[in-house]
Amino acid sequence: MTQRDRILGVILAGGKSRRFGGGDKGFAELGGKSVLDHVIARFRPQVGRLLLSINGDPQRFARFDLPTIADQENAELGPLSGLLAALDWQSQHAHDCTALATVSTDVPFLPLDLVQRLDAGRNGGIAVATSADQRHPTIAIWPVNSRAAIADALQQRRLSVNALTKQLNAVAVPFAMRDIDGMALDPFLNVNTPDDLAAARAFAGRA
Numbered sequence: 001m002t003q004r005d006r007i008l009g010v011i012l013a014g015g016k017s018r019r020f021g022g023g024d025k026g027f028a029e030l031g032g033k034s035v036l037d038h039v040i041a042r043f044r045p046q047v048g049r050l051l052l053s054i055n056g057d058p059q060r061f062a063r064f065d066l067p068t069i070a071d072q073e074n075a076e077l078g079p080l081s082g083l084l085a086a087l088d089w090q091s092q093h094a095h096d097c098t099a100l101a102t103v104s105t106d107v108p109f110l111p112l113d114l115v116q117r118l119d120a121g122r123n124g125g126i127a128v129a130t131s132a133d134q135r136h137p138t139i140a141i142w143p144v145n146s147r148a149a150i151a152d153a154l155q156q157r158r159l160s161v162n163a164l165t166k167q168l169n170a171v172a173v174p175f176a177m178r179d180i181d182g183m184a185l186d187p188f189l190n191v192n193t194p195d196d197l198a199a200a201r202a203f204a205g206r207a
């Protein structure tokens with residue numbers, strides 16, 4: 001079993017896309033496919049198994065042909081809720097996995113060495129990706145023994161992923177901007193708004 005096989009990948013896709021203003025940002029069209037298709041294509045080769053973490057009707061995600069895991073409490077508790085459901089799935093179905101790598105649904109240019117670098121940097125604990133001095137707490141790797149801390153945080157309604165990663169002394173792993181035909185691309189450009197989608201389209205097919 002390789003180190004890659006020991007990592008369960010989780011795409012957090014159960015958000016409400018409020019800033020996107022209707023519809024699901026993961027389904028937005030970018031260069032002929034959806035933003036989520038791009039995320040899957042770049043993330044899938046980096047992990048042993050891949051899950052979609054959702055909070056709603058699984059049929060909407062059927063075309064991606066990936067196992068879907070619903071949040072346990074359907075109470076819009078945010079990404080930690082998806083992470084906890086994925087850890088519980090791991091404990092029942094993927095004992096060989098020692099860590100979960102998470103990405104958000106909206107990062108179509110995520111680095112192809114993301115998981116390998118987060119895993120190498122984490123010193124047995126949690127590692128969080130950063131770019132341009134910004135933390136991206138939903139883009140991270142979590143050892144499976146983080147479950148108790150995540151469950152506690154949720155139970156106490158401490159829902160900030162960023163705060164939890166800081167409390168648990170996560171290592172920040174920096175990723176460089178990329179030069180694409182003279183334009184600087186943040187590898188974690190995330191499609192939160194229609195303007196972000198327009199910015200992403202300038203790189204589609206080139207990054």
Ligand SMILES: Nc1nc2c(ncn2[C@@H]2O[C@H](COP(=O)(O)OP(=O)(O)OP(=O)(O)O)[C@@H](O)[C@H]2O)c(=O)[nH]1
Pocket residue numbers: 012013014015016017018019020053054055071076077078079081082083103104105106138192
């Ligand atoms: N499983 C799960 N994922 C979530 C939940 N809330 C957010 N996410 C995902 O976590 C990632 C980061 O979420 P945000 O971009 O901050 O939130 P969002 O709800 O998607 O978007 P906004 O409504 O515009 O804030 C995204 O990929 C979301 O799909 C949730 O309650 N459950």
